[in-house]
Amino acid sequence: MRAHEAGALHADINSRGPAWLRQPADPNDLVGHLWSATAEKADGVLAVGGVPLPDLVAEHGSPAYVLDEADFRxxxxxxxxxxxxxDVFYAGKAFLCTTVARWVAEEGLCLDVCSAGELSVALAAGFDPARIGYHGNNKTADELARALEAGVGRIIVDSFHELERLEALTAATGRAARVMVRVTAGVEAHTHEYIATAHEDQKFGFSITAGDALEAVRRVLAAPGLELLGLHSHIGSQIFDTSGFEVAARRVLALHARVATDLGVRMPEMDLGGGFGIAYTTQDDPAEPARLAAEMTAIVEHECRALGLDRPRLSIEPGRAIVGPSVCTVYEIGTVKEVALDGGARRSYVSVDGGMSDNIRTALYDADYSCTLASRTSTAAPVLGRVVGKHCEAGDIVVKDEFLPGDLAPGDLLAVPGTGAYCRSMASNYNHALRPPVIAVxxxxxxxxxxxxxEDDLLATDVGATR
Structure with missing residues (x-):
């Protein structure tokens, strides 16, 4: 990417504020903050990265994930x-491929992986393993051995059993492991139950309250092959303010102080996790990186002063906040039908050629999305619509509620913004659907x-297939 282009887009992203969060005067326009920086409409046709989506679909088919490279960078x-x-670690679980891993490296970020598959992608991209962090609540011995062999820079340990495996592997191989201890700070993030990760009753990390976190630190310090970097805390996902980080930092730094006083060890690092939210609808107002950095740094420095600690080297792990807005998904409409609602109202059901196999988040998390007609201008009055997929599930919904042009018809293209995070990563072959491509523009x-x-991909693992 050209330096002046990156600088201009960077400045654009950081300058957006509450006054910019508004509905378009013309329904054929875009609600700007929901889309990647290069998305624009002309005569009703949506283009991203200078590529009109009808042209993209004509060449590559639909549905397709459209990745705005300039916006991502x-x-x-x-x-x-x-x-x-x-240290800024891009959370690869949001979306990862070798191309994205290379962009992450070129932009000077580290990379967070949480499976052997994600590690394989990173290594295939030539990513420096010393700049990789390895997450996961149930890493097998084979996975840990591979991480050690590759020279992964940090392993975030999540259980006593994992510590035992890692200690045995370092003893057997002679390879040392740099580790962080993941802790649960007892913070209730205001997000969906399945993506809140710092309260006590869930699968991740060692409890500070129960004393497990301190015991895990003791065990790491006692293991000859393990080097303790510090503590890791992650409070959840799709979070819009820093209040949860404030409570978590206070509790995690209190443990830092206790390790210093009780065990005589000053841990050099602390990871605050990620989970920074993005705008999926006009109701969402995410904070910009500069504001997040200022507030989170102030929180940590305040707590360190109160505890008499030197500020540790800090890490964060944005994933959704980078790739989420950089991608939209384009679909072709197949059918449109109207149904009667209670009270005499009506809803238009717009069926597209994808669905829960390419975006499970609406069904899984009750997530909200927006969409726009992407292939033409419409002067029709808007109607209440629901965009649904083609799978055999009543819950196969892409966009729950959106006012859409009343003249939508088969063959029209719809585009859904904010689909970069977890949509392709969680995509499936449900109903033997073929997972869509990712097209960088x-x-x-x-x-x-x-x-x-x-279809050959589908049949490649079916040992009874005859073709």
């Missing part, structure tokens, strides 16, 4: 610059970075 750069004295050029699956 600008958002990565915004976090890198705002958190300049932190920049400067009027579209290129496939993850190809569309084929």
């Amino acid at each position: 600008a958002r990565a750069g915004a976090f890198r610059d705002a958190f300049a004295d932190y 920049r400067d009027g050029v579209a290129r496939v970075v993850v190809r569309r699956e084929t």
